[in-house]
Amino acid sequence: MASLWRKLTHHDGNGWWNLPHTASNEPNPPHEGPIGGAWLGNIWRIMTYGGVSHAGPGFYWLVGLFLSIVTLIEVWLFDIGAVLGGWYIPLLLILSLLKFIGVVAFFMHLRFDHRLFTYLFGASMVVGIFIFTLLLLLLEFGNQPPN
Amino acid sequence: MTQAATTEHHTPVEHTTTGLNNRKLLMWAFLGSDVMFFGAFIATYLVYRGKSLVGPYPSEVLNIPITTVSTFVLLMSSLAMVLALHYVKEGEKNKGTLWILVVVVLGTIFMGFQFVEFREFAHLGLTPRTNIFGTTFFILTGIHGAHVTIGVIWMAFLAYSSNSGALRSDNALDLEIAGLYWHFVDIVWIVIFTVIYLISANDAPPPGMESVIH
Known part of the structure; x- marks a missing residue:
């Protein structure tokens, strides 16, 4: 189990979440797949690409299928929204986040590209979400009359 | 200064301060600023959500x-x-051109959907001047539509470049940068x-307000 976890979270020998030091125009490290280490990388290589590039058409079709399925789940949740009650919006936001990450990580190649690009875009996201969350809170609670 | 050299493995090496291509870095910086741009309009929509005093309301017009x-x-x-x-x-010119054209066609179809939706809303009496929902909705989706339009025009030029042989594997960065923009859209x-759609589509008229659509 520990070995499987290590393989799933492995990237370039430093862990999956450690973003690459190399730009996307440089090839993958040996036995490195789009989502993990050697064992999983070999499966992906067989399923999706020949190990020449970071990922090939087969892998991109899989990501496209994933995005489509998540969208269908979102619409299904919309249909049964009344049953979900307070879970409806959090579930939709989580599914939306999954699609967001799928496009940014694999279609925009941040998973394979130099970490500086991820930091640049990620910093914008963090600052943007922080500012606009503050704005929403201010306008929601800032106009309350004093007791 | 940006200067691309080629190693013995034909891997372009960027001789820049960061070691990364400046144009690509600039596109990521632009996308970061566009996050703020769209974030402002999405936040504005949320601030004014459910505050329209007259209809039509989201539950009456949004078509999921x-x-x-x-x-x-x-x-x-x-x-x-x-x-x-x-x-x-990969240097496969015909397949590359074909898929760029698919992007152009799908982008145009999306614009068509948006045009039909806007026309339908106008038919139902919802315009940017009708109520605060109309104002925030049309500004947000309209600006997104403008981004899509720019992207479609950009892709059409790249499809022409690819077909004419001007876009090749050695300058595929031109397409990669345009692709970053397209994926961001x-x-x-x-x-x-x-x-806007899935969360707000159930926003009914406030209590005491009558629907204007029968």
Whole structure:
């Protein structure tokens, strides 16, 4: 189990979440797949690409299928929204986040590209979400009359 | 100064301060600023959500089945974009051109959906001047539509370049940068579809307010 976890979270020998030091125009490290280490990388290589590039058409079709399925789940949740009650919006936001990450990580190649690009875009996201969350809170609670 | 050299493995090496291509870095910086741009309009929509004093209200006009189809079209255009980049990098000119054209066609179909939706809303009496929902909705989706339009024009030029042989594997970065822009338009729509459509589509008229649509 520990070995499987290590393989799933492995990237370039430093862990999956450690973003690459190399730009996307440089090839993958040996036995490195789009989502993990050697064992999983070999499966992906067989399923999706020949190990020449970071990922090939087969892998991109899989990501496209994933995005489509998540969208269908979102619409299904919309249909049964009344049953979900307070879970409806959090579930939709989580599914939306999954699609967001799928496009940014694999279609925009941040998973394979130099970490500086991820930091640049990620910093914008963090600052943007922080500012606009503050704005929403201010306008929601800032106009309350004093007791 | 940006200067691309080539190693013995034909891997372009960027002689820049960061070691990365400056144009690509600039596009990521632009996308970061565009996050703020769209974030402001999405936040504005949320601030004024449910505060319209007259109809039509979101539950009366938003059409989830149609928007689901247009969302699927835009998602598939992103898939076509990444496939186009793959084939251009591989030097497969015909496949590269074909997939860029698929992006153009799907982007145009998405714009068509948006045009039909806007016309339908106007027919139902919702314009940017009708109420605060109309104002915030049309500004947000309209600006997104403008981004899609720019992207379609950009892709059409790249399809022509690819077909004429000007876009090749050695300058595929031109397509990669355009692709970053296109994928960003897609992820903005992912957020809009969730926040504006799926979450707001059940926003009914406030208590005491009558629907204007019968």
